[in-house]
Structures are given as structure tokens and as C-alpha cells.
Amino acid sequence: MPSVRDIARMAGVSPATVSRAINNHPTVGKEVREKVISLMNEKRYVPSVGRRQITNIAFAYADDISLGSPFDAALMHGMSECMERFEFDLMVLDLKRVLQPHETYSQMFIRKGICGAVLRTSSQSKKVCERIAAEGFPSVVVGERFDNPLVNFIYADSRRSSREAVEHLINLGHRKIAVGLNVVEDSDHLDRLQGYKDALAAHQLSFDSRLVLQVPARRDGGEQFIRRLEVMPDRPTAVYLTDPVAAVAAMVEAQRRGMRVPHDLSIIGFDDAQLRFLTFPRMTAVCQDAREIGMAAFAALQSLIAEAKSTRRVQRVLGTEFEVHESTAVPPVLRHEGVSIAM
Amino acid sequence: MPSVRDIARMAGVSPATVSRAINNHPTVGKEVREKVISLMNEKRYVPSVGRRQITNIAFAYADDISLGSPFDAALMHGMSECMERFEFDLMVLDLKRVLQPHETYSQMFIRKGICGAVLRTSSQSKKVCERIAAEGFPSVVVGERFDNPLVNFIYADSRRSSREAVEHLINLGHRKIAVGLNVVEDSDHLDRLQGYKDALAAHQLSFDSRLVLQVPARRDGGEQFIRRLEVMPDRPTAVYLTDPVAAVAAMVEAQRRGMRVPHDLSIIGFDDAQLRFLTFPRMTAVCQDAREIGMAAFAALQSLIAEAKSTRRVQRVLGTEFEVHESTAVPPVLRHEGVSIAM
């Protein structure tokens, strides 16, 4: 394990300068600071108390902290189960808050004795994750996908399952299918829209952008979705909502407004954990296992830290599962006409 | 801020011995170690990296980690909102795992640069919280109550609201009311049972222990509850479930088995966050605000740490609210007979 002295020797500067570089002292020259920080990343420097190394792992939010959502809760749950096997401690960080002026992310992590980070982001803050990766700091993003080859991520691709979900509706006889999308355009929600489009295309149905409603990924988003659906001319007979809480809220709101689910309206939701079993009727849903994502991220980070060189990339795409439960059925029109569908 | 040198002087030993005491060196004499650790607690010692102090706060589980539950998710959410205002970092700990053999809790906290802990416990591990408090380490327990005057806690007492809830059922005309209790006998669940008994007593109804069903505070607990209810001779017409997930699961399971809620069965649940709005019909429930508990705990800890002496006690009992929604109604018998209740 390198000390400031070791890093100093490698960078060709004094230990004093290395210390100043870590602690973001304003007098350190730009090139020198960059060289020192990049060496620290490369050599996996961590500060010590006396001679004891500090070894923390961060669960860091690039954007607003969303602990409290089922996805984040399940992620934390998964990570905490992995902690048992490893010797690390888990630190929750708000990246926007902890960064000092003119400080790089690596500096901040090193300052806090953090040797690796699981990153949580939205589409707006992907740049933050890319910067952290570019600095060479061991990190894994959960729940977002990147084209940038430097960024490590564990991601569940829901496009195929979303296509299956919408095809399930088409096969039941639905022709007008609305989709409820998160207002924030994260990769995962765009996958789900893409799967929706795939299904329509495969069945020669034309895509109508008026059927795509963007709502917040919250309870009131789901409620808003149903209110907007209700005033649509020639109302859709089925919907696919891409957020768990919004989906459940939509189902409840539909029922509150007198629609029977699935009799009058078929609903497919999304599930990170176990919400689909907590609705009546049980919610047909595209399901990802956020707990598993958390565990995989922790394990990946563990091996990234263990490796001396930071050459290996972890870009793991997990699958999702489409599960048919009870919130989907033949549309009312067909049921009344007694038509049977052959598809 | 005291250093090992300062602590050594105060304890009348050498800095070497202080260091050995922190790091749980087996050769340190029992009395000496206890004296040193207690001085560290009293004087709020924290280790330093060079001359920089480490200041972490722990969210520590005395028992199994239950991140992932709505209560824990909401707690974390509340704490994370407080982090913005304070300069601390939050560390998630599994107390059973991080403790080295023969090490006290204070030693472990100090070793990790933690200067205060929010403790999460169950009835089985209350002793752990008492020991931490007795050691003098700044800590606040969330979600449990203690008679021990040394233990700081933030607790929501649901006894009165539970009584109101059950009286609401009695006033509707219910006479046979079952209660679904957590198999783990935590203070909060016992409050709810007590509130149930209070309500019965106030209306001259006798308590029947066969109506108290203990089930796990999980989905399958709620399902199990309904199955057990169904085979009871002279089945109860109303139930009170003291856990959020079990309550929702019970409601769904009842509906799956053909009971109409509230027509055939009235259900009152418990809510930590927003689950009551995610069921159809909306769930009448006793509600606590776990987010607020998290925020209050963080703020209390902050002031405990700031104070030089650890004489102040924080034993705050918050309230809960009983909210009538749509899962409760007049029992079927009375409805059929057209009887109106005057109470």
C-alpha cells in the first residue's frame, strides 16, 4: 500500500506537495496536482490513521438522494448483504454536497478514506460518473448504461421484457396502448419505451406519440396519468407504466374512478422488488431484481479495488423478467362482441 | 479536540497504552482499558489523519439489517436530508459483524472514526443499545423505547392511535376484532396491542387472546394472517394489523379469497410512509412518519456530539395519527339487519 512518501517519489515531488494536493490546497500547480491525483488513483492510495489503512466504500448519489424509493431501498439491502463477506464499511454520500470548491471527485473520495464507489445517477448527472471514471477512481454505476467505455456499470436492460409485455397486450387484442414514462429520461425508462415501440412495429401497429405520457416517478405521477388518460378521446384499453410506484398508484386511481382492472383497463407495471404482489389484482409487470444489482455492484467494486491496475472494465447488463399476473385481460370491446383473438 | 497524548495524560498512562486500548490489543489490563475508553467517550475523542479529524456518523443495526423495509427506507431518507445541513458522513454498520473479539462498541466506533450513532434495534438486541449508552458513546435509538434512563431514543408511541383505531371499529359495530402482531415483540408492536386492549376495556368488551395472531412483519405474514383468520370459528369482522407490509398483504389476500374490503372484512393497517394511498380501497391506518423520526434522530445526535459533557438525555416520544380511509365499514351482520349503531 503506497504512502504519501511513495506517491511523492513516483511523482517526483515532495511529500508536502502530495499532502497539499490531496487536501486541495489552492497553491498547488495544476499539472502537479493532476499528476499526483492520477497516481493516487492508479496506485490505489488510501490514507491511514497511524499505520492503519482506512477502507470505506461509498454509495454516492450524483443527483438528488432518492433513498426511500423501492429501487434504492432494495439496492441498499443487496449491498448490505454483501458487506458481511467483505471488510469494507459503507458510506452514504451526496456528491453535490461533499465536493469542495475546485476539488476533483478523486480528491474528495481519498480525503474521506474511500477506496471505491457505487454510483447512483440520473440522465442529468451522467457526466459526473464519466468524470469519476476518467479520473481512474474505482467505481461502478448502478441503474444507468453508458456508451463511454471507461465507465463501469451494472444495468438491467428491460427493452426485451418491455416488448414482451406490450406484445402480451397486443395478443390479448389491445390496439390502443398508452405508456407512462418517467419525466426524467433515464436509460432504463427509454429502454422500456423502445420495447414498446418494438412491439408495435412487430405487429404493424403505428406509433402514436400522443399515447406516451410523461409523468413523475411517484404516486402523484400515477394518479396524474390516469386523469390524463380519462380525458383522451377514444381512450386506450391498456397501459404500460415504467415506474413501480407510479404503476401501483395508477392502478389504484383507475379503480377509484370506477374502472375495473383488468376488466375495463389492463395495466402492466414495473417492479424493482415485491410491489406486484401487494396490489389487488396482482400486477402484471416487468421485473428487475434491484437487490441483485446491488450485490453485483458491490462484488464488482470489490474486485476492481483488489486489482492493482485499473484496466479491467465491468459493463454488465442483466436481464429483466416479464411476469403475467392478473391486471391484464382481453379488452372490453372484444369481450362484448365475443370475438376470440388468434395471434 | 483531545489526542491520544491528551487522553494518556488524563488517564495517567502512556500514549502507547492508549493506542493499544483503542486497537484492542490483548495485553492491555482490564481496568486501564476501561478507564481509557471511558475517557475517550467522555472527552469525545476521534482519530485524525495527520491533523485532520475524522467525523463519521453511524447508522448501526444491532440486529439483522432491515434496509429495504419501508420503515428503514424512510428513516434513511430523513437522515440523508439532514446530512445536507451537517458536516458529517453517514456510515451503515452491522454491529454483529464489525465488532472484533473482546472489543467494546465504543472501541469499534472510535476505531472507525465514528463520533455518534443512530441505532436500530429489535426487542432481542435492546441490551446492545443499553451497553453502548452505558459506555457513554453518543447514540440515539430509533423505533424502540427504553426504561433505562441512560438510553437516548426517538420513538413514536402508537398506543393512543391504536386505541382510536380499534374504537373506530367498535363504533362501527364490530365486536369481534382480530389483531395481527409482529412475531418479534418490539415495543412499538406491544403499544399497538395495548391500544387494542384499551379500546376493548373502554367498551366493556372482553379480551380474547385467541384473536391475537402473531405473524412475521412481511408479505407472507399478512397472507398467513388471512388464512388463519378464515378457518376461525365465528370469524372476526374486522382486523388491525400492526405492520405496513403485512397489512397491505393481508388486504390483498382477503380480496383474493373473495372477501370484499371493507364490505365483508374491515381492515386497519399501520403505515410508516405512504403505503395507505397505494391500496384499493385506501387503507384506514395508524400512521407514523419514519422520515421525521430519522431527521429528529440525526438532529439530536448532532447536539449530543456538540456538547462537551454527555449528561443530557434525549428521550423523545412522538405521536402517531389515526387516519380513516376506505378499508373500514359497518360489519356485514348489522348491514343485513339494517341496524343502526348509536355509540
Next chain:
DNA sequence: CTGAAAGCGCTTACAG
């Protein structure tokens, strides 16, 4: 079981 001394790790006036 404990201390004096050596010594590592890191930081900070001080000097240039």
C-alpha cells in the same frame, strides 16, 4: 502488562 523510544504517516509554518 506497561513505558520510553523509535518511527511511520501526514500536515504545516517557514523559506525561497
Next chain:
DNA sequence: CTGAAAGCGCTTACAG
């Protein structure tokens, strides 16, 4: 902007 030196914080053989 940087280094040599001083120095604090903590730990660890070594000695008793």
C-alpha cells in the same frame, strides 16, 4: 508554486 524541516498523531518493536 514548491521543498526542507519541524512537528503532531498514532503505532509498534523493544525492554523490563
